[in-house]
Amino acid sequence: MKGIFDYFRSQKPSSAQVAKERLQVIVARERSSRSGPDYLPALHRELLEVIRKYVQVDDEAVQMNLENQGNCEILEVNITLGDRQ
Amino acid sequence: MARIVVITSGKGGVGKTTTSAAVATGLALEGHKTAVVDFDVGLRNLDLIMGCERRVVYDFVNVINGDASLRQALIKDKRTEGLYILPASQTRDKEALTQEGVEQVLQELSKDFDYIICDSPAGIERGALMASYFADEAIVVTNPEVSSVRDSDRMLGILASKTRRAEQGEDPIPAHLLITRYAPERVDKGEMLSVEDVQEILSIQMLGVIPESQAVLNASNAGMPVVLDDESDAGQAYRDAVARFLGEDRPHRFLTAQKKGIFGRLFKG
Numbered sequence: 001m002k003g004i005f006d007y008f009r010s011q012k013p014s015s016a017q018v019a020k021e022r023l024q025v026i027v028a029r030e031r032s033s034r035s036g037p038d039y040l041p042a043l044h045r046e047l048l049e050v051i052r053k054y055v056q057v058d059d060e061a062v063q064m065n066l067e068n069q070g071n072c073e074i075l076e077v078n079i080t081l082g083d084r085q
Numbered sequence: 086m087a088r089i090v091v092i093t094s095g096k097g098g099v100g101k102t103t104t105s106a107a108v109a110t111g112l113a114l115e116g117h118k119t120a121v122v123d124f125d126v127g128l129r130n131l132d133l134i135m136g137c138e139r140r141v142v143y144d145f146v147n148v149i150n151g152d153a154s155l156r157q158a159l160i161k162d163k164r165t166e167g168l169y170i171l172p173a174s175q176t177r178d179k180e181a182l183t184q185e186g187v188e189q190v191l192q193e194l195s196k197d198f199d200y201i202i203c204d205s206p207a208g209i210e211r212g213a214l215m216a217s218y219f220a221d222e223a224i225v226v227t228n229p230e231v232s233s234v235r236d237s238d239r240m241l242g243i244l245a246s247k248t249r250r251a252e253q254g255e256d257p258i259p260a261h262l263l264i265t266r267y268a269p270e271r272v273d274k275g276e277m278l279s280v281e282d283v284q285e286i287l288s289i290q291m292l293g294v295i296p297e298s299q300a301v302l303n304a305s306n307a308g309m310p311v312v313l314d315d316e317s318d319a320g321q322a323y324r325d326a327v328a329r330f331l332g333e334d335r336p337h338r339f340l341t342a343q344k345k346g347i348f349g350r351l352f353k354g
Contacts, residue, residue, distance in 0.1 A: 014275025019231050020282045027238045027286055034242045 095236030097207030136308025293326030
């Protein structure tokens with residue numbers, strides 16, 4: 001049986017753990033855009049604007065990730081339209 | 086030829102100037118003739134940390150503009166043999182640090198010194214770029230805290246692309262990680278990023294870990310580089326870091342929480 005302390009512990013990661021996970025995500029994203037072309041932030045903004053002509057989405061809806069695979073540069077764009085109502 | 090080392094971080098208030106003073110003094114204590122240069126135009130502070138603020142007559146920008154010779158502007162440290170300070174200018178003209186001027190001063194210093202420590206200002210503007218541009222090596226000062234780690238990563242990106250060596254297509258300059266204000270008790274409680282966490286995110290070689298310490302504030306109050314305080318944990322940690330920088334293999338200390346017994350508390354106060 002789980003004690004009440006274990007219950008809270010398993011529910012809530014430590015603040016240091018949260019910090020580490022947030023950093024890993026943002027640092028990875030900033031590294032990929034750093035090596036990428038300068039137009040990425042502008043492209044990101046415009047994609048959001050275009051999507052918002054049709055659907056209302058959050059600022060987080062468009063996630064972009066630039067990857068190098070051999071001679072090929074791949075721009076991965078993920079668009080989340082949000083919950084279906 | 087001197088080796089040029091930039092002390093940088095991106096974020097302000099993490100301990101760049103404290104580290105510049107400590108590392109420069111530590112190198113001089115090891116017998117290397119060292120100059121420490123304040124690149125923070127407009128916000129001169131290295132002089133205060135080194136305790137020579139009342140002896141500033143000429144500054145870095147005076148030398149660049151030809152108003153003073155390097156010999157006139159360099160302040161000889163009174164405590165440590167072979168240590169000299171070049172103070173920053175307090176001009177509000179941010180353009181005062183020209184690339185040609187900085188290069189000329191560093192070249193002239195190179196003739197006489199073994200090490201030139203460049204104390205970078207915070208941010209990623211001219212002063213910071215000039216402090217790192219001619220560097221052979223970098224020490225990135227980071228606090229175990231999200232904004233500092235992120236800014237350090239950004240600074241590592243700049244070091245990899247915006248130094249003279251990078252622009253000339255040579256190998257990027259080696260960067261060492263120095264974690265400051267580390268509190269092992271808080272790490273144990275899960276309140277602070279651990280050394281391993283920070284190193285994993287930034288993935289650069291670890292030069293040292295300086296514990297959060299009353300000694301650092303005491304040293305800056307007195308205008309004495311903390312590395313001269315042999316008794317203190319922070320002073321010893323800086324001595325270790327300097328020894329590692331010079332190639333010595335020393336184990337890391339002060340990484341775990343001190344469990345003080347009742348006697349320890351009574352006698353150590």
